[in-house]
Amino acid sequence: MNPSPLFSAFRSSLSEAWASGAGVLLPLGFFAGTAALVPFTLGSEAELLSRVGPGILWLALALSSMVTLERVFQADLQDGALDLWLQDAGSISLIAAIKTLTHWLVSGFPLVLLTPLIGFMLGVPPEKMVPAMLGYGLGGLVFFLWGGVAAALSASVARAGLLIALIALPLYVPALIFGVQMVDAGLGSPSFLFLCACTLFALGVAPAAMGAALRLAAE
Amino acid sequence: MLSYLANPLRFMRFSRLAVPICFGLGAVMIGWSLYNGLLVVPPDERQGGDLMRAMFTHVPSAWLCMGLYAALAAASFVWYIWRHELADVAARAIAPIGAGYTALCFITGSIWGQKGWGSGWHNLILGDSRLMSVLVLFFLFLGYIALRAALETRQKAARAAAILAMVGIVNVPIIKVSVDMWQTTTIHQPSSVLSIGAPEPQADDEGMNPVYLQQLLWGFGGHTLFAAAMILMLMRSEVYTQQADRHLALKLEGS
Numbered sequence: 096m097n098p099s100p101l102f103s104a105f106r107s108s109l110s111e112a113w114a115s116g117a118g119v120l121l122p123l124g125f126f127a128g129t130a131a132l133v134p135f136t137l138g139s140e141a142e143l144l145s146r147v148g149p150g151i152l153w154l155a156l157a158l159s160s161m162v163t164l165e166r167v168f169q170a171d172l173q174d175g176a177l178d179l180w181l182q183d184a185g186s187i188s189l190i191a192a193i194k195t196l197t198h199w200l201v202s203g204f205p206l207v208l209l210t211p212l213i214g215f216m217l218g219v220p221p222e223k224m225v226p227a228m229l230g231y232g233l234g235g236l237v238f239f240l241w242g243g244v245a246a247a248l249s250a251s252v253a254r255a256g257l258l259i260a261l262i263a264l265p266l267y268v269p270a271l272i273f274g275v276q277m278v279d280a281g282l283g284s285p286s287f288l289f290l291c292a293c294t295l296f297a298l299g300v301a302p303a304a305m306g307a308a309l310r311l312a313a314e
Numbered sequence: 315m316l317s318y319l320a321n322p323l324r325f326m327r328f329s330r331l332a333v334p335i336c337f338g339l340g341a342v343m344i345g346w347s348l349y350n351g352l353l354v355v356p357p358d359e360r361q362g363g364d365l366m367r368a369m370f371t372h373v374p375s376a377w378l379c380m381g382l383y384a385a386l387a388a389a390s391f392v393w394y395i396w397r398h399e400l401a402d403v404a405a406r407a408i409a410p411i412g413a414g415y416t417a418l419c420f421i422t423g424s425i426w427g428q429k430g431w432g433s434g435w436h437n438l439i440l441g442d443s444r445l446m447s448v449l450v451l452f453f454l455f456l457g458y459i460a461l462r463a464a465l466e467t468r469q470k471a472a473r474a475a476a477i478l479a480m481v482g483i484v485n486v487p488i489i490k491v492s493v494d495m496w497q498t499t500t501i502h503q504p505s506s507v508l509s510i511g512a513p514e515p516q517a518d519d520e521g522m523n524p525v526y527l528q529q530l531l532w533g534f535g536g537h538t539l540f541a542a543a544m545i546l547m548l549m550r551s552e553v554y555t556q557q558a559d560r561h562l563a564l565k566l567e568g569s
Contacts, residue, residue, distance in 0.1 A: 244481055248474045252464045262457040262478065265450045266485055269492035276495070289495075293488065304481045311473045 100183050104176075104190045105197055111170060112201040122159040122202040123209060129155035130213040141218050148217035149227055149278040156206055156231055157267050160238040164259050167198055167243060168250040168309060177313045188306030192298075195243040195305070196236075203235035226287070227278045233294045234274040240301035241266035247308035269293050320400055322553060329546045336543035343536030351529045365426050369526070372422035374534040375415045376444075378541055379451060382412035386458070387483035390476035400549075402472045403556075405479065406462065407548035411541050413455035420448050447493040454482045 133151050137143060168191075171177040180190050210228045219227065245262035249255035270293045276286035319325045351370030357363050386408045393401035423445050461478055465471040 248461060248478055249464060251466075251470070255464070258457075258460055258464050261453065261460050265453045265457065265489065266481070268450055269485075269488045272492040272496040286495075289492070296488070300481065300484060304477055307477050308474060311470060311477070314470070 100180055100186055100190060101193050104180065104193050107171075107176065108167075108194050108197040109201065111166075112198075122162050123205050125159035125162050126152075126155045126206050127209060127213060129158070130217060133217065145218035145220060148214060148219040149223065150275050151217065152210065152213065152219075152227070152231065153234065153271055153275050153278075156235055157238055157271060159206065160203065160235060160242055161256075161260050161263065163198070163202055164239075164242045164246045164263070165256050167194060167246045168312070169246075169255075172250050172312055177309060181310060181313050187309055188302040191243065191247065191305035191309055192302035195239050195301070198243070199236055199239045203239055204232070206235060207232045223278055226282050229282070230274045230277050230287070230290060233290050234270045237270040237290075237294050237297045238263075238267055240297040244301050244304045244308065247305040247312065250309065250312040270297075320398055322400055325400060326550065326553060329550050333543050333546050333550070336539045336546065340536045340539030340541075340543055343532050344540060345536075347529045347532035347536060351533070355525050355529060368422040368426035370529050370533045372419060372426055373530050374537040375419040375422065376448065377534060378537055379412055379416040379419050379448065381538075382408055382415060382541065383451060383454065383486065384483065386412060386455075387479045390479035393472060394476040394480065400553075402476070403549050403552045404545070405475065406472075406552060407545045409455055409459050409462070411544050411548070413452060413459065415537075415541065416448055416452040416455055420445060420452060423448065443493045443496060446496075447490050450489055450493065451486070454486075458482070 130152060133147075134144065137147065168177070171180075171194075180187055207228050210231055211224055214224055214227060242259065242263045244266075245259040246255075248262065249258045252258060270290060273286045273290040273293060277284055277290050280286050319328055347370050352367050357366060386405055389401045389405035389408065392398060393405060458475055458478055462471045462475045465474055
C-alpha cells in the first residue's frame, strides 16, 4: 500500500489544528479552566481538593476531549479529501486511526503535560502524579477513539456537537471508571491493566467502525 | 421461522394476526402478575415492605431492556450483512420500545430501593451499579434514536445506526464489568443487603420464594409479549409508510 495518504492525513490534520485560530488551545483552556473553577464550587480545603482532584481532572479530560471532535472529519468531508482517500481502497480505517492519533497528539497529549501543574494546584499528592499522567494519556486515547467513531458517524450532520456527545458518553464509561481507580491504586493495580485493555480494545475496534462510517459519510 | 417471515408480504399477513394476540395475551398476563403482586402476595419486610411490589415491573423490564438491546444489535447486524429491509425496519422499531423499558426499569428500581437503602434517593440511583448500567444503556438507546433522526436519507440513517448498534453491543459487556467494579470501591454504597434483580429472597423465607418467582415469570412473559406486539405494530406502520411513499412516487411519475 502506498503510505503517502497516511502522511498527508497526518500533515493535514496537524496544520488544520494550528490553522483554525486557537482551535488547538480550546481543549487545553477547557481543561485548565475547569480545574481552576473547582475550588470555587467545592471549597478550597486542601484535604478535600486532593481527594477529589484526580476525579475532577478525569471529568475535565473527558469533557474537553469532546470540544474539537466535531471538526475532525467534517473538514475532510467538505474539502473533498475524504473522497480522495476513499479511492485508495482499503486504507480508510488506517487513515481514520492516523487522524485520531494526530488529534490526540495535538489536543490530548498537551493535557497530559499540563497535568502536573494543575495537579499541583489541586494538591494531588506527588506520588500519584506519574500514574495520573499515564492514565490521562491512555484514557485520552480511548476518549478520542470512541469520540472519533461518534464524529465519523455524524460527519455529514450539521451542528453535530450534542449528537456526538450523546453517542460517545456511554462508551467513555469504562475508561473513566478504570482510570479514576488506577490513579488511586497505582501502576501495579488491576485497574491499570484494565485501562490498558480498554485502550487496546478501542485501538482494535474503533478504526474499523470509523472506516465504515466515513465510507457512508462520503456517499 | 425468521427467514420465512423475511418476505414482507408474509410478514404482514403473520403480524396482522400476531399483533392482537400478543397484545391480548400480554395485557392479561401483565394484569394477572400485577394483581397478584400488588394485592395478593405478602410484602417482604427485608426487601422494603410494600415497596418491593415494584419488583414485579422492575425485574421483567430489566430483563427486557437488555434483551431488546441485544435484539437491536442482532437486527442491525443482519441488515448490515444481508441488507434485508425488514431487519432495518425491526431495528428502527425496537429502539423506542427498548428505551421505554430501560426508563421503566430505572424508575421502578429507584422507587423500590428508596426505602431499602434508606439514605436518600440520590444515593440509590447514583450509588448502585446495576441502576447505573441501566442508565448507561438508556443513553445508548437515546444515541441510536438521535443518530437515526439526524441523518437525512433513510438508507444513510440505517447504515450509520447499524454501525452504532454493533459498536454499542461489543461495548456493553465492558461497560457492565467496569460499572460493577466501580461499585465495589465507591464511597457511596457498599454491596447491599438487597439484591435487585435476583428473583429469590433469602433462604429462610420459608415458602415465599416460589410465590414471588411465579408472579415474576408471569410478568416477564406478559411484558415480552406486550413489547413484541408494540414492535410488530411499529414495524407494520413503517412498512405501510414505505408502501405509501412508493405509491406516491409512482403517482407523481404518472404511471
